Amino acid sequence: MKSRRLxxxxxxxxxxxxxxxxxxxxIISPRLQVEGLVIGGRGGKRLLLLDHLTIGQDAILVSDLRGLKPVKNGEHPTRIKDRIGLLVVxxxxxxxxxxxxxxxxxxxxAVQGIEISSGLIKDFIDGRSEVPxxxxxxxxxxxxVLNNEEEQT
Structure with missing residues (x-):
């Protein structure tokens, strides 16, 4: 599942x-692993820790509300939005x-891979590529920087 789907x-x-x-x-780690989800609602912004949720096709289910924490400014500096658009070489x-x-x-x-966009026209013709x-x-x-172990799919 693509993260943008969440x-x-x-x-x-x-x-x-x-x-x-x-x-x-x-919220992601420096090595691109998902650490939590920020949710917005009546209670303001809150961080939902991964241990307490199930990712479904159409909803996120929370099994334990103790996994919800208030978001503090600067506490989790790396958001997925900060990495989207990063140059890949x-x-x-x-x-x-x-x-x-x-x-x-x-x-x-767990994050299995990254999706790479090569530009609007190439994406339209060939689709976006994914690498592990x-x-x-x-x-x-x-x-x-990616190693050259295998070609993109």
């Missing part, structure tokens, strides 16, 4: 059936495109 999903308390809000952002310095999304496995909540997360060697402020 944005906007309703977050529901599975024991009461109450809608707690909607996913408005995704290979070890020979060839530009492959820009990171356009993360591929998340819903059951384990293992190919990511370095992630900086302005670019991401």
């Amino acid at each position: 944005i906007g999903l309703p977050v529901i308390d599975e024991h009461r059936g109450t809608i707690l809000g909607r996913v408005i952002d995704i 290979d070890r020979e310095g060839r530009e492959l495109g820009v990171m356009s999304d993360l591929v998340v496995e819903p059951d384990s909540k 997360l293992e190919r990511v060697d370095n992630i900086g402020q302005g670019a991401m």
